[in-house]
Amino acid sequence: MKVLFGVDVGGTDIKLGAFDWKSQKLLKKWAIKTDLSNEGKQIIPDVAKEIQSYLCENALSEADVYGIGMGIPGPVDKDGNVEVCVNLFWNNFNPAEEMRKFFPHAYIQAGNDANVAALGEFVQGAGRKYKTMMLITLGTGVGGGIILNGDIVLGASGLAGEIGHIAVGSKDSGNCNCGNCGCVDQFASATGIVRRMKKILAENEGVSQLRKMRDFTAKDVCEQAKKGDPLAVKCVEFCMGVLGRAMAIFAHAFDPEVFVIGGGVSGAGALITNAIYKEYKKNFFLTDKKNNIILAELGNDAGIIGAAALVSEEGKFGYII
Numbered sequence: 289m290k291v292l293f294g295v296d297v298g299g300t301d302i303k304l305g306a307f308d309w310k311s312q313k314l315l316k317k318w319a320i321k322t323d324l325s326n327e328g329k330q331i332i333p334d335v336a337k338e339i340q341s342y343l344c345e346n347a348l349s350e351a352d353v354y355g356i357g358m359g360i361p362g363p364v365d366k367d368g369n370v371e372v373c374v375n376l377f378w379n380n381f382n383p384a385e386e387m388r389k390f391f392p393h394a395y396i397q398a399g400n401d402a403n404v405a406a407l408g409e410f411v412q413g414a415g416r417k418y419k420t421m422m423l424i425t426l427g428t429g430v431g432g433g434i435i436l437n438g439d440i441v442l443g444a445s446g447l448a449g450e451i452g453h454i455a456v457g458s459k460d461s462g463n464c465n466c467g468n469c470g471c472v473d474q475f476a477s478a479t480g481i482v483r484r485m486k487k488i489l490a491e492n493e494g495v496s497q498l499r500k501m502r503d504f505t506a507k508d509v510c511e512q513a514k515k516g517d518p519l520a521v522k523c524v525e526f527c528m529g530v531l532g533r534a535m536a537i538f539a540h541a542f543d544p545e546v547f548v549i550g551g552g553v554s555g556a557g558a559l560i561t562n563a564i565y566k567e568y569k570k571n572f573f574l575t576d577k578k579n580n581i582i583l584a585e586l587g588n589d590a591g592i593i594g595a596a597a598l599v600s601e602e603g604k605f606g607y608i609i
């Protein structure tokens with residue numbers, strides 16, 4: 289029996305999935321804590337150890353591993369090289385090459401986590417009926433991944449699809465990590481929504497349940513918006529409007545069949561997609577595709593499913609540079 293492993297490496301934990309190579313069915317998923325000691329050098333050996341334990345428990349050998357795919361939280365070039373990954377303390381590091389030392393006969397690839405999650409939604413999730421799509425993840429930050437005719441769009445520096453740093457928002461957003469102001473990340477991320485809500489509460493006198501909560505989250509803001517809290521509605525429409533404008537730019541650039549919205553914030557469902565669409569259509573006149581903003585389906589599993597898909601067949605999914 290040949291197995292595939294999909295690994296989603298995060299700064300806090302590492303998610304692993306074992307898949308049947310033939311059916312692509314998920315056999316087991318589990319997670320371990322990310323060991324960031326020694327400049328993240330322990331991460332790949334830890335993952336290798338987990339895979340070896342799985343093989344041992346299931347009476348499999350190294351020869352049964354068809355492929356190991358990995359999603360990394362930072363830019364990864366076409367050769368799998370990671371120039372800088374601040375979350376894992378990696379500098380000029382090639383995680384795939386490192387993994388090959390443990391599994392020299394397996395097909396091993398690494399990609400940026402948003403790109404890998406986009407591939408996951410493309411093969412098994414909301415994008416499976418389409419050829420061209422963009423995944424936008426609204427979590428602590430905003431990530432993006434583009435699939436064009438079945439391949440991942442990488443770009444010269446691995447930065448294609450970085451919608452989080454399109455600066456179409458108001459400049460009063462404060463400084464983004466990238467050094468600019470007004471980035472989508474400053475509004476449409478969970479942290480961005482909370483920051484904007486606090487600003488709206490400070491500048492307006494209206495009644496809001498959120499005033500009674502000391503540490504509200506983006507989820508609280510969305511819940512209050514759903515109940516009709518006018519200040520929360522204002523916040524959601526403002527923040528998602530910034531994203532809608534940025535998406536119109538991407539639509540003009542490569543005209544995807546669908547935009548798939550994922551990440552924790554997308555849990556608010558139609559509240560989010562309707563607010564995005566409202567501003568998107570104001571900025572994209574050429575055609576009106578009413579249903580092309582849809583919700584992701586795989587949740588936290590998109591990363592492991594996409595990472596496994598990356599190595600499901602040598603050369604099946606490539607990169608467009």
Ligand SMILES: [Zn+2]
Nearest residue numbers: 453464466471
């Ligand atoms: Zn930025």
